[in-house]
Amino acid sequence: MDDDRGTQKKKRRDSLADAQGAVICTDEPLPPFITSLEHFIWCCFRVDPDKAAGLLPKGLRLADPVTAHLAIYRHGMGWGLSYTSGGFACLVVDGYDSPDTAEAAVILGGFMGEPDRTRMNRHYAPFAPGHTVFRQVGKDLDHELWSEEGLVARVHSRLSDEPPSDAVSLDRYLGFDESGVLQSHIVSVTSSCSYACQLLALEFGPAAPDIYHAITPTELCWSQFHPFLIANFSAPEPLLRDDVPRAVSLGALVAALARLGRASLILSSDGRILRRNDAAAALLAGTVAGALGRVDLAEAGSALAPVLVGRRGGLAPLILQLVPLDPALAGPGERLALLSDPLADSRASPRVELLQLLNLTPAEARVASAVGSGLAPREAALR
Numbered sequence: 001m002d003d004d005r006g007t008q009k010k011k012r013r014d015s016l017a018d019a020q021g022a023v024i025c026t027d028e029p030l031p032p033f034i035t036s037l038e039h040f041i042w043c044c045f046r047v048d049p050d051k052a053a054g055l056l057p058k059g060l061r062l063a064d065p066v067t068a069h070l071a072i073y074r075h076g077m078g079w080g081l082s083y084t085s086g087g088f089a090c091l092v093v094d095g096y097d098s099p100d101t102a103e104a105a106v107i108l109g110g111f112m113g114e115p116d117r118t119r120m121n122r123h124y125a126p127f128a129p130g131h132t133v134f135r136q137v138g139k140d141l142d143h144e145l146w147s148e149e150g151l152v153a154r155v156h157s158r159l160s161d162e163p164p165s166d167a168v169s170l171d172r173y174l175g176f177d178e179s180g181v182l183q184s185h186i187v188s189v190t191s192s193c194s195y196a197c198q199l200l201a202l203e204f205g206p207a208a209p210d211i212y213h214a215i216t217p218t219e220l221c222w223s224q225f226h227p228f229l230i231a232n233f234s235a236p237e238p239l240l241r242d243d244v245p246r247a248v249s250l251g252a253l254v255a256a257l258a259r260l261g262r263a264s265l266i267l268s269s270d271g272r273i274l275r276r277n278d279a280a281a282a283l284l285a286g287t288v289a290g291a292l293g294r295v296d297l298a299e300a301g302s303a304l305a306p307v308l309v310g311r312r313g314g315l316a317p318l319i320l321q322l323v324p325l326d327p328a329l330a331g332p333g334e335r336l337a338l339l340s341d342p343l344a345d346s347r348a349s350p351r352v353e354l355l356q357l358l359n360l361t362p363a364e365a366r367v368a369s370a371v372g373s374g375l376a377p378r379e380a381a382l383r
Helices: 002-020 049-053 116-123 244-259 278-284 352-356 362-372 377-382
Strands: 033-046 067-079 085-094 104-112 127-137 140-147 151-159 165-176 182-204 219-233 263-267 273-276 306-309 318-324 335-340
Touching (some): 033 140, 033 182, 067 140, 067 151, 085 116, 085 151, 151 219, 165 219, 263 278, 273 278, 278 335
Antiparallel strands (some): 085 104, 085 127, 140 151, 182 219, 263 273, 263 335, 306 318
């Protein structure tokens, strides 16, 4: 009976991993995650629009007025995230409202203890090692966020005279996972004891990253303190701007290529990963941070021109081949990217019939198939 339960549990994990298009160890907990948060402070403040504008991924738009948030907290008991402390900063954006109509926020990075930090990086957004400190004297609250190098942020707030109230929210966050995919996830929050606070001071310390200093407050708005709350983190999904049928078609395409043994991604016109299969995620996990983001698709030339993607540890770079997509299938400027590892013993080339579905001519499809198997574009064209 125990073996049967173990088998069923593994199948559920594998199914979720396939749905997310990510490589996840089966001995790791998978989202959705649920956790209690303690001594949670949520701060709202205005920032300089000119400095904040350069912090967003292409295609996203700042909300008006330009607003940022800082959260500092401790994880209590939970599934997937528990018994560590952390914090993060985020910018509010337009166009991706939460289910409860609140505006979404882009996570600019955070700090957290292990093992939660690794899980946040894998699924949601970049977090560095860190911890928090909380002190309360009467109605005065002090929260500090620390990295391994020193103080990142300090918040001083004061409980109002108003009695605490219940609070329920569904908040959408956007963030890059460890493979460079811009993800969207929902955090549902339930609190039976929420205190309105006066936000007296918020400052970033000497160990704060440059991206935090770029959102130094120009105006302090308010803060909210929760001694205890419950937070549910949904499984992340790649951020897609268009309709669901197109997303399903793109997902089916990369899944079909995976069955043929090909690592593949769907890239937006500005280089963001919209979809990827497990094979691509595995290869990208070993690349230099931000390497894919430095690929200039506009300068990559023809669909068959190879692009090199740097890897860590002195390994030979990956070879990326770009293939145009049928406009009926994809958005403007979106392309299929085929990844190859030059160190691999064998390669599987995408079938000509499948490539013809991308609106390539039979001749173009044959050349693309040969390039996918490792031949240089010139050699492939002469075959």
